[in-house]
Amino acid sequence: MTGTTRARRAGVVRRRVQISLAVVLVVFLAFGARLLQIQGFDTSAYAAMASDAGTRSTVVPAERGQILDRNGVPLATSYDGITLTADPTLTAENAPRIAGILREVLGTEVDYFDLIDQLRKPDSRFVYVVKDIPAWQADQVMDGLKEAELTGVFVQHESLRSYPNGSVAANLIGRLNNDGQGVGGLEQRYDDLLSGTDGSATYSVSPTGEKIPLADSQVTDMVPGSDVTTTIDSDLQWYADDTLSQAVQAAGADWGLAVTLDVQTCEVLQMSQVPTFDADAKTGLTDAKTVSRGLQTVYEPGSVMKAITMAALADQGKISPTTPISVPSSMSIDGFTIGDAWNHGQLNLTAAGVIAKSSNLGTIIASQQMDDETMYEYLSRFGFGTKTGVGLPGESVGILTDPAGWSKANHATISFGQGVSVTAMQMVRAVGAIANGGQICEPTVVSGSRSPEGVTTPTPHDAPKQIISQEAARSVTTMMEAVTTDDGSAPAAQIPGYRVAGKTGTAWRVDPDTGRYVSGSHTVSFMGFAPADAPRFLTYVVIDNPTAAASGGGTAAPVFRDIMSMALQRFGILPTGAPAPQTPLSW
Structure with missing residues (x-):
């Protein structure tokens, strides 16, 4: 190839490159001009387009x-x-x-x-x-x-x-x-x-619903x-749910609940009920399953209330575990015949024996040492008739009537837990005061919160309040330990190696439609705490309307035993090793 030919071809290549560059430059100039027109001169036109199409706002969910x-x-x-x-x-x-x-x-x-x-x-x-x-x-x-x-x-x-x-x-x-x-x-x-x-994002859209890229937008x-x-321990909660469910099913009951409290901190460790619902699967969303039984369901507690009656008397110095009480076979008050759950003749029981055997008659005789106003005042001290302070929605105050309207029969039946209506959390708070040396506190289910910035805020609590003396609390605890002995009403509540204090409850059920007691229909329960000589945990079990043969000691106490055993084990609470008192039940 000659030099002339090579020069000619090189010239052709240069011209082609120059033409290509010119084309590219023209294209860029065209795009630039269009962009300038849109942003600088035709803004109002595009704003009008956005206005015609409208704006779209979307929520940025928190x-x-x-x-x-x-x-x-x-x-x-x-x-x-x-x-x-x-x-x-x-x-x-x-x-x-x-x-x-x-x-x-x-x-x-x-x-x-x-x-x-x-x-x-x-x-x-x-x-x-x-x-x-x-x-x-x-x-x-x-x-x-x-x-x-x-x-x-x-x-x-x-x-x-x-x-x-x-x-x-x-x-x-x-x-x-x-x-x-x-x-x-x-x-x-x-x-x-x-x-x-929530945040938000607002932007303009075209008539076809497309976002206009260059239009104004706002983001919050x-x-x-x-x-x-x-304060809940999820493992203990799961175990209590399962244990309670089996007991309610076996008893053919309408419902059941179980609550465990750390009596030293007033923290609720578990709060179970059966039947319940599944919020994740969105099943079981009926009133009977979504109601909070421990806070909203009101019932007559029965014989668990005897512990409160004895605490009031002990605080006044009127009774001790060995106080002798002559218990008749029956009593007639205001034309009503009142007896015990079992037939018997004259009994010579101590105060501890009255609690251990759960004698209605013995409790009535003991309660006659205080007048209506004094009994009411102590029931109020223990938190009946008021909210517990747990702070959850829908909590009931129960029913505690003014003593001005009490008859002798009202005084008698209230002393053993009939004629007064409570919530489970009220009972837990009240007996928790006995376990805590006479100090009552507000139960809590929340220990605190943590902000997105990592700031932790503890839940405020009122200081515990002394409502009975420490001596009175210890005296009633001794009576309640007698309940779980072999001669008491709830030996099924015993936990090997630990001293356990407790009280059974069997109450007649009230028909909410008629306000009358339903024959043969009961609410059974057991309240207990351990170790009795150094109380740490309290568990309350309630089973309503069992169709099978049931009692507080035979049906609810085993549920207490299993849940309490799990709590003691999970938190590493060891037995104190101190021997249980040998309290006489009769004289």
């Missing part, structure tokens, strides 16, 4: 705080979910086609005709299409709509609630309704703290909710 057990185990937590929404002004014309794609992907989760109604909803620019669906389904829906060139359906991320343990402590935790608001329990009580503050960051730490 992550709801967790509810944790005392060891940091989640009892309620949140996760990201996907919700599909629609703008009916964009979907009305193609509603049947859009509904068809949704139905094809989501199947029976949606109703075709309801979808059409939603997608054509008049005078609305926002409707929910379907909530809480997996990401892969949302992707399939949006891909199908895009392929069909259908617009107006949008993806919105939601903060959804999960209860990892299902029904465990469900009535204490509560649940969320469809609007994400707390219903019952801790979810309702601490809703403001848990919910945080969300603020997550705080975590709430409970």
Whole structure:
């Protein structure tokens, strides 16, 4: 190839490069000019377009705080979910086609005709299409709509609630309704703290529902909710739930509950009830299952109240464990014949024997040493007729009538737990005062909260209040230890190696419709604490309307024994090794 030829070809290449560069430069200049026109000169035109199409606002949901057990185990937590929404002004014309794609992907989760109604909803620019669906389904829906060139359906991320343990402590935790608001329990009580503050994103959309990239937009960051730490031990809670469930089923009862309290700190360690519901699966959401039995259900406690009567008398110096009481075979008061649960003649029992044998008559005779006003005043000291201070929604105050209206029969029956109505938490608080050396305190289910910034705030508590003397509390504890001996009414409550104090209860049930006692229908219970000589935990078990043969000592006491044994083991509470007192039951 000659030099002339090579020069000619090089010139051709240079011209082609120059032409290409010129073309590229023209293209960039065109894009630049268009961009300048859009941003600098035609802003009002695009604003008008945005105005014609409107703006779209979406909620940036705040992550709801967790509810944790005392060891940091989640009892309620949140996760990201996907919700599909629609703008009916964009979907009305193609509603049947859009509904068809949704139905094809989501199947029976949606109703075709309801979808059409939603997608054509008049005078609305926002409707929910379907909530809480997996990401892969949302992707399939949006891909199908895009392929069909259908617009107006949008993806919105939601903060959804999960209860990892299902029904465990469900009535204490509560649940969320469809609007994400707390219903019952801790979810309702601490809703403001848990919910945080939602954020938002507002942007302009075209007539086809597409976001206009260069239009104004506004974003407000969300603020997550705080975590709430409970006093509940989830392992003990699960065990108590299971143990109680088996007992209620075996007894053929309407319902049952069990509550365990740390008497030194007044922290509730477990709060079980049967039947219950599963907030995660959203099953069992009936009034009978979602009610908080320990706080809202009012019943007559029966013989567990005898411990309170004896505590009042002991505080006045009127009785001790060895005080002799002559117990007749029956008594007639205001025309009513009152007897004990078993037939007997004249009995010579000590005060400890009255409690150990659970004698109604012996308790009546002892209670006659104080007048109506004094008995009422002590019942009020122990917290009956008022809320416990646990701070959960829906708590009842029970029924404690004014002593001005008491008859002799009222005084008699109230002394052994009939004619007065309570909640389980009231009974736990009252007997907890005996176990705690005469000091009453407010039970708590929440130890504190932790903000998104990591700031921990403990739950404030009122200081315990001395309501009876330490001597009186020790005296009644000695009486209650006699209950769990072989000669007492609840030997089934014994825990090998530990001293156990307790009291059985068997009460007639009241028909809520008639206000009359139902013949042959009872509420049985057992209240106990251990170690009796250095009390740490108290457990109360109530089983309502058992159809099988049942009693406080035979039906509720074994449930107490199992739950208390688990609590002592789990928290490493060793026996004190001190011998139990040999208290005479008769004289």
